[in-house]
Amino acid sequence: MDRDKRIIKVSIQGIGVNIILVVFKMIVGLIANSISIILDAVNNLSDALSSIITIIGTKLSNKRPNKKHPYGYGRIEYFSSVIIAIIVLFAGITSFKESFEKILHPSAADYSIISLIIIIVAVFVKFFFGKYVKKEGEKLNSGSLVASGTDAVSDSVLSLSTFIAAIISMIFHTSLEGYLGVIISIIILKSALEILKDTINDMIGVRESSEYTTKIKDIIRTYKEVQGVYDLSLHNYGPNKIIGSAHIQVDDDLTARDIHRLTRRIELSIYKECGIILTIGIYASNEKGEFKEIKNYIKKILKDYKNIIEMHGFYVDEEYNTISFDLIFDFDELEPLKKLNEIQNKIKEKYPKYNFQIILDTDVSD
Numbered sequence: 001m002d003r004d005k006r007i008i009k010v011s012i013q014g015i016g017v018n019i020i021l022v023v024f025k026m027i028v029g030l031i032a033n034s035i036s037i038i039l040d041a042v043n044n045l046s047d048a049l050s051s052i053i054t055i056i057g058t059k060l061s062n063k064r065p066n067k068k069h070p071y072g073y074g075r076i077e078y079f080s081s082v083i084i085a086i087i088v089l090f091a092g093i094t095s096f097k098e099s100f101e102k103i104l105h106p107s108a109a110d111y112s113i114i115s116l117i118i119i120i121v122a123v124f125v126k127f128f129f130g131k132y133v134k135k136e137g138e139k140l141n142s143g144s145l146v147a148s149g150t151d152a153v154s155d156s157v158l159s160l161s162t163f164i165a166a167i168i169s170m171i172f173h174t175s176l177e178g179y180l181g182v183i184i185s186i187i188i189l190k191s192a193l194e195i196l197k198d199t200i201n202d203m204i205g206v207r208e209s210s211e212y213t214t215k216i217k218d219i220i221r222t223y224k225e226v227q228g229v230y231d232l233s234l235h236n237y238g239p240n241k242i243i244g245s246a247h248i249q250v251d252d253d254l255t256a257r258d259i260h261r262l263t264r265r266i267e268l269s270i271y272k273e274c275g276i277i278l279t280i281g282i283y284a285s286n287e288k289g290e291f292k293e294i295k296n297y298i299k300k301i302l303k304d305y306k307n308i309i310e311m312h313g314f315y316v317d318e319e320y321n322t323i324s325f326d327l328i329f330d331f332d333e334l335e336p337l338k339k340l341n342e343i344q345n346k347i348k349e350k351y352p353k354y355n356f357q358i359i360l361d362t363d364v365s366d
Contacts, residue, residue, distance in 0.1 A: 003140050007058045010136050010145060011051040014152075017129050018048035021122050028115045034166070037119065039095045039181055040159055043188065044126075046091040047151060050084040054144040057083075061238060074238015078203045081143045085196035088151060092188035099181025119163045127156035143202065147195045154191050158184045208234050210366040216246075216276070219269055225250050225262050227285055230312040230326070232365045234276065245279040247313065252284035283313040291316045294323065294351060301346050307333035309363055316354075323347075324357035336360055 021044045029037035057080025065072040134149025136142075161184065165176045217229040227249040234244040248266070250259065263280040270278045287295055295314050302308050307330040314325040327343075329336040337360070344356050 003142075004058050004062050006136070007140055007142050007145060008055050010133055011054045011058070011148075014051035014054075014129070014133060014148060015048045017125065018044045018051065021125065022048065024118050025122060028118050032112070032115050032166075034115075034162075037115075037162055039098060039184060040122075040155070040162055042095070043091055043155055043158070043184075046087050047148065047155065049087055050144075050148050050151070053080050053083050053087075054142075054148065056080070057144060058142075071237040071243070072241060074241045075203070075236075077142065077144060077238060078199055081147055081195060081199040082203075084144060084147055085192050085199060088188060088195065089192035092185050092192055095181060095188060096185035099178050099185055101178075102181055103178030116163065116166055119159060119166065123156050123159045123163060125156075126152050126159060130154075130156060143199060147199075150195070151191055154187060158187060202236070205236065208365055213365040216270060216274060216278075219273060220246065220248060220266055223262060223266060225254065225258070226266075227251075228283075228312065230283065230310075231281070231361065234365070242274075242276045243278075244276055245281060247281040247283050249283040249285050249312070252286045252315070284315055286316060287314065297350060298325070298343075298347055301343060302327075305339055305343070307336075307339075310361075312361075313359075320355070321353055322355045322357060323351070324359075326359045326361040328361045328363050331363060 022041050025037055025041035025044060028034070029041055057077050061073045061076040061080075063073045130149050130152025132149070133145055133152060137145025137147075137149050161180055165180045168174060168176060213232055213234075216232060220226055220229045230247045230249070232244065232246040234242050236242055248263075250262070254262075259282060263282075266280055267278050270276050294316065298314075299311065302311060309328040309330055311328075312326050314323075316323050327340060329339070333339065340358055340360060344358055347356065348354075
């Protein structure tokens with residue numbers, strides 16, 4: 001079963017489970033006059049609505065690319081997660097308001113053994129179903145499913161607290177409904193904000209993990225012609241569509257045919273092993289004799305600048321008396337252009353016959 005069908009199947013299961021819980025909890029809540037159980041039922045209703053939105057988002061994100069949207073609609077899944085977070089946020093705010101009023105104007109709840117049985121069954125159902133949904137979401141790289149699963153596990157904890165409050169109410173004849181509702185509301189609000197934060201980070205674009213980028217670079221380095229891998233940049237157009245680019249350093253005596261064969265082989269390997277559409281650029285290398293001495297001198301100068309992460313793409317063009325390379329400054333460096341000019345002037349003093357093309361690069365991956 002492909003990814004989209006699996007996400008839809010899990011979401012439909014979620015709708016079914018939550019609707020059943022809504023019906024039973026709402027009946028119990030109304031009969032027992034329990035605000036916490038009613039709010040729990042409303043929370044389950046929002047979960048069912050979240051699953052519906054996940055299905056809609058998955059369907060829309062699967063639309064074929066077109067001239068206006070050549071990268072497809074994969075990022076719609078992120079909007080689905082945002083909508084889910086907003087729904088959960090609204091449920092939390094509503095719950096907080098109702099619970100606070102219950103504190104100001106308390107009324108006794110009337111629980112029965114059947115009520116308690118339904119509540120405890122709901123705890124187990126939500127906990128294990130939430131674990132299942134979250135695991136499927138992680139397996140399918142679906143932020144919406146992960147969010148729904150995480151929320152369901154949180155709901156099970158809330159239902160357990162409702163059960164404990166009911167026991168206390170029956171034994172000690174003390175109502176904790178309002179206070180429990182406030183606690184539940186705060187947990188719901190926290191969950192919503194975390195989902196929103198994670199999704200917005202994905203939409204803005206976050207740094208890929210070191211393990212992931214290292215894996216890609218290690219695959220590229222397996223080709224004997226490759227002397228180094230630099231400028232790996234990955235762009236996410238949905239959970240399952242990543243497009244990127246990278247530069248490799250090779251000897252400048254390779255022919256166009258050699259380079260064509262090499263880059264094609266690398267791009268195919270990365271696509272097969274990582275599912276990434278990667279474009280390979282080339283840095284030519286001629287670090288021999290005098291040119292190697294020049295590079296070593298530049299490296300010596302760079303040691304005085306603590307915020308420089310890396311120099312790469314070094315090349316000496318004899319015909320035009322030009323030395324070119326890229327510099328990567330740490331994001332903590334506040335004046336990279338000023339430092340770059342200082343470095344260029346120092347090198348120029350030593351090698352006045354050369355012109356310099358120094359490019360400021362960005363630290364986008366480890």
